[in-house]
Amino acid sequence: MANKVMAAVAVAPKKTEIRELDMPELTPDSGLLKIEAAGVCGSDWPMYQSERPGPRILGHENVGYIAKIGSEAAKRWGVKEGDRVALEEYLPCGHCRLCRSGEFRSCQATDIFHNERAIRFGSTPLTVKPSLWGGYSQYLYLHPSTVIHKISNHVPAEQAALALPLSNGIEWAMIEGGVKSGKVVVIQGPGQQGLGCVVAAKTAGASCIIVSGLTRDEQRLRVAKLLGADYTVDAEKEDLLERVKEITGGEMADVSINVASGSEVTIKNAIEVAKKRGTAVFAASNKKPLTSFNMDAVISKHLTVKGVRGHSFDSVEMAIQAIESKAIPLAEMCTHHYGLEQVDEALRTVGGEINPGAIHVTVNPWS
């Protein structure tokens, strides 16, 4: 193994450059992952455009093979060199009340949104040693807090890199939204997270899945149907509320899931489309306070509104099981693949600047 690692480092807003970084020295409780594929997430886009927090390697939907592993880590994680794994982005402390109760994604140690000193794959800067925190790199440092999932060798790498987007769908639709057999679900936004919700809803036995998007989402909506959507709605050409009313005979939806990054009308519709006693799940934020919100409808319809983030260990296991089952045409979601030198292109694709209609984009740092 070389003692240098090639990585695409985000050095300035919307700019990565290939750098040669040192191979980390390992302690008995850490390891090294040879990256096979790193998915590009919508949340990479704002980070890619941001000035802070200094140079860093993006990429947090990581799949690869264990290249090296300390004796202690091997025992703890139950893996050995050569094993294939998918990682969560979180690096939780493991000891706080949230970690001890299965809610490690909310642990202070990994929560970069509420804790400046938190660490996490795909966002920690190079200055935090040993620097290899992101997936757009040949190797990734396996910190002792890494959350590891095994995944079968038979799965194509870019599908394996769907583990996190699908787990989000399972968490948001099934676990938080309560989608199960017989439920009517409306999903706003046919990107990879929204399509993850479609897969989850279908797997959970939803009786009717309606997906809405924009006119430019035509191809994504077509994929939504292949994945199990019963109806798709072009919300620029059709009135979503009217369509749902028509499809459901006026009953409206048991669960609505908003994964569109969110104009106010989308959020308004998410509330309106939910039936009495229903649930509206919000996963996408536009980061600004809304200038209108119909709390009276929330009360008079007796709704449950949930803000959601990320996935649990269980939802990632369920996602991997679904991926390994080969029962879902996931290849349809895998639209774009790039090499290390094309990371800017990969990010601009997910950001919507190029390649409209892209869904799941991966970086293979060895090609």
Next chain:
Amino acid sequence: MANKVMAAVAVAPKKTEIRELDMPELTPDSGLLKIEAAGVCGSDWPMYQSERPGPRILGHENVGYIAKIGSEAAKRWGVKEGDRVALEEYLPCGHCRLCRSGEFRSCQATDIFHNERAIRFGSTPLTVKPSLWGGYSQYLYLHPSTVIHKISNHVPAEQAALALPLSNGIEWAMIEGGVKSGKVVVIQGPGQQGLGCVVAAKTAGASCIIVSGLTRDEQRLRVAKLLGADYTVDAEKEDLLERVKEITGGEMADVSINVASGSEVTIKNAIEVAKKRGTAVFAASNKKPLTSFNMDAVISKHLTVKGVRGHSFDSVEMAIQAIESKAIPLAEMCTHHYGLEQVDEALRTVGGEINPGAIHVTVNPWS
């Protein structure tokens, strides 16, 4: 028994008059209640001020003795003449999916907010026969759909009339909000509904109960403490968020419950005061869309927001059990009692026009 019934009929905005109405003829599946006490609810106030839907008898927190009962009704309800009962306001169909699943309060037949032809105690007009639908009357018609709860003779009538407000507290704090042993709860609004939440939270074992109100609520906040609040906050003089931060050592609340009829800042605080992974329950609506709402906080804190309405059969049973136990100083809540000729005064008290600091107000139509 006389064949005329004296009742206070709401005939115009903010005006009732005493009328003599016909005693109804009963079918085997209906009955007649001799009203002992009818509580005045905050929701009576907008109805009292409204022009529509024509003359009607208000009053839906009703307690009394079975005066007459049909053979079929006696069998179904398991009661006989002379039994003391508390009624729910709902008159559900009993046969729809919601009724069959324990959610009868949302049944179309009783939902006056979404169905113009719905019937319900305390709001159905005189034109719907046999007219005796409200509690500010000597007798009330026991429609076959009546939801009945037995209550012990030993309870003072005005405390018995707390069955519904307390059941709301149990439903909103305990059942919907998930308050249980060890939880920190913030309750905004120390009216009878808010104090019902205090009683519920205390009964459920909450470790810290914080109640906020306005400067004019001084007396209500004092009662909150008697009922189990650990801290009270005058939100006009103190910063609620700062106080909760201080009290909880920065942890904030597991559950916030908004039963203040709601300026926007109150709603904003309800969201801000909830900790990561917490729950914010909204029971009070100002009927207007909010002009600002921090959905980003809901998402980034992974909150559950619940709009709630009314009570379930179970929560009313639990409320009655709490009332019968005599373990709670409920007499402190019973601040005002009126006769039939003083119904306008009773309503204006609850509306806040007179008698500031009033909590639970009852009408005894025989005094």
Next chain:
Amino acid sequence: MANKVMAAVAVAPKKTEIRELDMPELTPDSGLLKIEAAGVCGSDWPMYQSERPGPRILGHENVGYIAKIGSEAAKRWGVKEGDRVALEEYLPCGHCRLCRSGEFRSCQATDIFHNERAIRFGSTPLTVKPSLWGGYSQYLYLHPSTVIHKISNHVPAEQAALALPLSNGIEWAMIEGGVKSGKVVVIQGPGQQGLGCVVAAKTAGASCIIVSGLTRDEQRLRVAKLLGADYTVDAEKEDLLERVKEITGGEMADVSINVASGSEVTIKNAIEVAKKRGTAVFAASNKKPLTSFNMDAVISKHLTVKGVRGHSFDSVEMAIQAIESKAIPLAEMCTHHYGLEQVDEALRTVGGEINPGAIHVTVNPWS
């Protein structure tokens, strides 16, 4: 309409005879069902063999068309003459705590196992007027307490008569057992109830469904596979525990469901086959106390054991939705159809005296 009704009346142990009964007079709150198909349930067999409680019409899995309906009933149930409906067997009071909380199947009024005077379709004797309580009859009396579900005209009658067996599967596997996406389920007993559990588990997204039966169940096990079972086990030829260990790589089952009428070894296996923290659901009783039970395994594996009975309104709605979807090859379950004169044969088929391998048996009283 004739004023006589032909019905197969159970008059002595294992003996029915065709009798001509009076057409009932209807009140405004009752109705009359023209039976299209009545399913034969395993629980009919002990009743058919029993001496008590006097002559009665069996048959409680009933589907048909509304032949007559009182004005009040039409309004309450939302149906009119000519509508097609499936009935639950329960005749609940509608007013007790259990009924008001969605648990009407446990209502005292319909619980013939704990209340001698309870009434219920398919078991109430002729002496309780108007006698037409069972489905092996041209017409059935629609008592005011009837629990009604609409069902589409396009469904073949014998599949429509699967509403209750499938709802049992949904209730036991999905709602009580918690089967959902990714779970491993073992179902003991491939009769119509067990196959109902297979359908439910499949619909709910179970990742692995294992069904065990006896050697004589070969054909039923074949149908189990058509309905979604991943593995079937002949428990007389193979060791169920070893097979499950092998299939699951030693993990064992998340949920076991016992719908085999139960030798002690079956019950022992139901406990043994469940993994640590798993659930074992028991639906079938042999009516005798067990002479051995490994409570220590229940404790040391931290298991949940559930005794279950019947279905909820929701599970019947979900079953009908599944039937109407045409997505499941339910025709494979419908093995035997009989006319009114062949009710004894139908019952002996379900009792296992004739036609081994039968699954769902229906009576069409008009053929």
Next chain:
Amino acid sequence: MANKVMAAVAVAPKKTEIRELDMPELTPDSGLLKIEAAGVCGSDWPMYQSERPGPRILGHENVGYIAKIGSEAAKRWGVKEGDRVALEEYLPCGHCRLCRSGEFRSCQATDIFHNERAIRFGSTPLTVKPSLWGGYSQYLYLHPSTVIHKISNHVPAEQAALALPLSNGIEWAMIEGGVKSGKVVVIQGPGQQGLGCVVAAKTAGASCIIVSGLTRDEQRLRVAKLLGADYTVDAEKEDLLERVKEITGGEMADVSINVASGSEVTIKNAIEVAKKRGTAVFAASNKKPLTSFNMDAVISKHLTVKGVRGHSFDSVEMAIQAIESKAIPLAEMCTHHYGLEQVDEALRTVGGEINPGAIHVTVNPWS
């Protein structure tokens, strides 16, 4: 600090001897606890009588001060030298699916009942270095997997040592049993675990708590009343079923909790005493298969039966909160205190050989 540690080592069945052991050398991720008090648990008794697995220090209900701590451990656990903590007995791996989902008590690494090589406080032999695994010792080794809870200095040591018994009560009664406001609970067995259930049930708002014991438990039953029991039953002199029927007006119990080490009649009563749709929780095993079990009652009453073990992180936090609140007369439970030289006496007390009526017994290794 001396470099030798005095400990009571269990060397043969029912025999401990004081030995001088080496002070462990610490790594950055471990620490050392100066034991203040170690509670004696009923489960120590069988281990104390057993030959295997070789000499070891018993004692797993441990409270003390951090004497030394590695830099890494200090950061992970959020503690420093001098902090007072209570420990769980578990030493979970932190990385498996159970650990990651909040169920670390079932982790293979700590499950000494299903895994011979598992480690755990109070049962791991001296041969596993650094030997100081039990609380009947001046110091305890804080392994990197230790589960730590802070506890206030103001709490008397022997009450602090109630953290685990009370957490069991909270876990079994409240979390597993679902005891909450308004529920009727029967607790069989007034030892420290049973009384922990009383405290939990009271805290959760149970409306009626009935505790049964034997004639020799008279004093314990008296303490049960001080802790919140409404009724106590001497099951040798009174018929438990009859008493519960009488107290509840025939309704019977929502939840029964069996923490008596269990004759068959006790287990039979645990099932009989539960009402229709109720829950029976079993925490105590007699380790032998039962020779009779009424599964038919489980089914016909639609019961949930739960085998339970130990506590979750959350229940220990709730227990400590209850202890710190000073609201419960826990001093009444703390009946016996011993020094290190009296560990045999302490164990024989809990085993029932001496000091009948003892409840919570602690060892203070410095006295």
